[in-house]
Amino acid sequence: MSNLFNVQAEQAVIGSLLLDRSGDNTALAVALLTPHDFSAQHRLIFESVIVLHELEQAVDLVTLYADLETRGVAEDIGGIDYLGNLVNSVPTAANAKEYISIVQSLGLKRQALRLLEEQRQALEESSDPLEVIAGIKAGAEELSERSPSDRGMIKISEVMDGHDDDLDTRSKSKGITGVPTCGYDLNKLTGGRQKQDLIIVAARPSVGKTAFMLNNSKAAAKAGTTVGIFSLEMPGKKLGERMLANIGNIDGNMLRTGLLSPEKWGDYTNARMLLDGLPIVIDDTPGITIQQIAAKTKQLKKEYGEIFIQIDYLQLINSGKKFSSREQEIAYISRYLKQIARDNDCPVEVLSQLSRGVEQRQDKRPMMSDLRESGSIEQDADEIDFLYRDDYYNAETEKRNIVEIIVAKGRNTGTGLVEMAYLKNLSKFVDITRIDY
Incomplete structure (x- = not known):
């Protein structure tokens, strides 16, 4: 499933977080993404982003690299030079939401494919199809919980339509x-x-x-x-x-x-x-x-x-x-x-x-x-x-x-x-x- 990773989008997400001084982009990324949404190199970096966010520390070159060193993976991601390149690869942090959406969508797609493969194997090994169907439903629910909702905000006047009939x-x-x-x-x-x-x-x-x-x-x-x-x-x-x-x-x-x-x-x-x-x-x-x-x-x-x-x-x-x-x-x-x-x-x-x-x-x-x-x-x-x-x-x-x-x-x-x-x-x-x- 290596073709289901967008390395450029992943670089843009992390670069946007390093450029962001408000911390809003970091909060959004941590809320919508998991480390498994990233390819191996960037997964290590995003794990450190989560650690810093939970400690309520700013995410920048110094803090991020320090955490990577503490975890012993700084050289695995390419060192401080690679983090600097990520910052330079993003012209602005304003498009972070779009970058995050691309990475999230691909992560969900990979998760769905994994689910189908697991249930295909389970169907071959199990004599109870209902058990397999239950597994598919459980996996589908996980995907549904992570999927972005397209339901918008509704005016209170629309919400209360027909309330007099209810009374x-x-x-x-x-x-x-x-x-x-x-x-x-x-x-x-x-x-x-x-x-x-x-x-x-x-x-x-x-x-x-x-x-x-x-x-x-x-x-x-x-x-x-x-x-x-x-x-x-x-x-x-x-x-x-x-x-x-x-x-x-x-x-x-x-x-x-x-x-x-x-x-x-x-x-x-x-x-x-x-x-x-x-x-x-x-x-x-x-x-x-x-x-x-x-x-x-x-x-x-x-x-x-x-x-x-x-x-x-x-x-x-x-x-x-x-x-x-x-x-x-x-x-x-x-x-x-x-x-x-x-x-x-x-x-x-x-x-x-x-x-x-x-x-x-x-x-x-x-x-x-x-x-x-x-x-x-x-x-x-x-x-x-x-x-x-x-x-x-x-x-x-x-x-x-x-x-x-x-x-x-x-x-x-x-x-x-x-x-x-x-x-x-x-x-x-x-x-x-x-x-x-």
């Missing part, structure tokens, strides 16, 4: 502006699950996360939205069984044993008819990658239009890439989930585990810091709901079978707390009726 639609929806949830008070607080929002639902094991998700599935499907469930923990048939318990008011133990009374067989038959009519689709592929989730969501959007995506659960999603730490991997997955919500104009609800740190406190209600690898999740999520059951910790509590839904973050809704009754054997969340005297 009219909201008023007719009686406050539910998104996909409805299973709770009246929760809908009142949040307006439902909003398009393009990433919603995290987190709790300790066995508190009711999956049941809560399925109750939201039913509410959304009954309202006419197609629900796509990615179940990484539980087989699809088990989820279906829970929904049958919910719809038919059938004790889950009866379904697990098959010991249904004649009356309950009638309830089961009716529940099956209702469940079969709901627009819910399930993918229970174990170890599914985030790239596969994105591809399948895109297909759902194309096929059904209005969709609501649910994932059980975040920590089981395969990133499809290698990372030096689990925190970096979760950050990557979290950003990807938010992008899926935006790209498909749909809400994405993701279940998440909480760390054991909550067990060490006297008040065991979850907090943001209890989210596993919490930093990126906390940042990317538009809404974070914590589920808390007092009877999970305190057998003597007066709040038996009551779940607190704590909206700890609501980028567009604010925060608050909602209580619902949780009938565990029926996998059912129900509103609590309050009577005011």
Whole structure:
């Protein structure tokens, strides 16, 4: 790929940085380019440019050559004379942006060719084409992140076009502006699950996360939205069984044993008819990658239009890439989930585990810091709901079978707390009726 380097453009970039006294060109180059965008000789020089920039030092002949000497590569790049020639080869630093663009474009082209070659080899060696497709998608996403955006700035008047129609639609929806949830008070607080929002639902094991998700599935499907469930923990048939318990008011133990009374067989038959009519689709592929989730969501959007995506659960999603730490991997997955919500104009609800740190406190209600690898999740999520059951910790509590839904973050809704009754054997969340005297 040696013919995919433009040595003159690379020389012009570095020469422009050496001529630039403001440091603006250096900041732009460091933001848009990587050392691998340059051929071998200039790659060494640009690595020193990055070092100086991170140390907030000026990039000139003296500082650049000093860093090259410190790294022991000064003679490899041609010495101080070569750096002087780079300065003399550029008439002005004013065209630095154009030089940078040329080098960046060629770097992206080489990266794309490398990706294609790697995936060609992977296809020859792998028996699973889906795995190869996931790899291609991961590489394509990397290229997309580095590609310059051609989207320009838009006037606020254009952004707000049609806003009066939005208000009219909201008023007719009686406050539910998104996909409805299973709770009246929760809908009142949040307006439902909003398009393009990433919603995290987190709790300790066995508190009711999956049941809560399925109750939201039913509410959304009954309202006419197609629900796509990615179940990484539980087989699809088990989820279906829970929904049958919910719809038919059938004790889950009866379904697990098959010991249904004649009356309950009638309830089961009716529940099956209702469940079969709901627009819910399930993918229970174990170890599914985030790239596969994105591809399948895109297909759902194309096929059904209005969709609501649910994932059980975040920590089981395969990133499809290698990372030096689990925190970096979760950050990557979290950003990807938010992008899926935006790209498909749909809400994405993701279940998440909480760390054991909550067990060490006297008040065991979850907090943001209890989210596993919490930093990126906390940042990317538009809404974070914590589920808390007092009877999970305190057998003597007066709040038996009551779940607190704590909206700890609501980028567009604010925060608050909602209580619902949780009938565990029926996998059912129900509103609590309050009577005011």
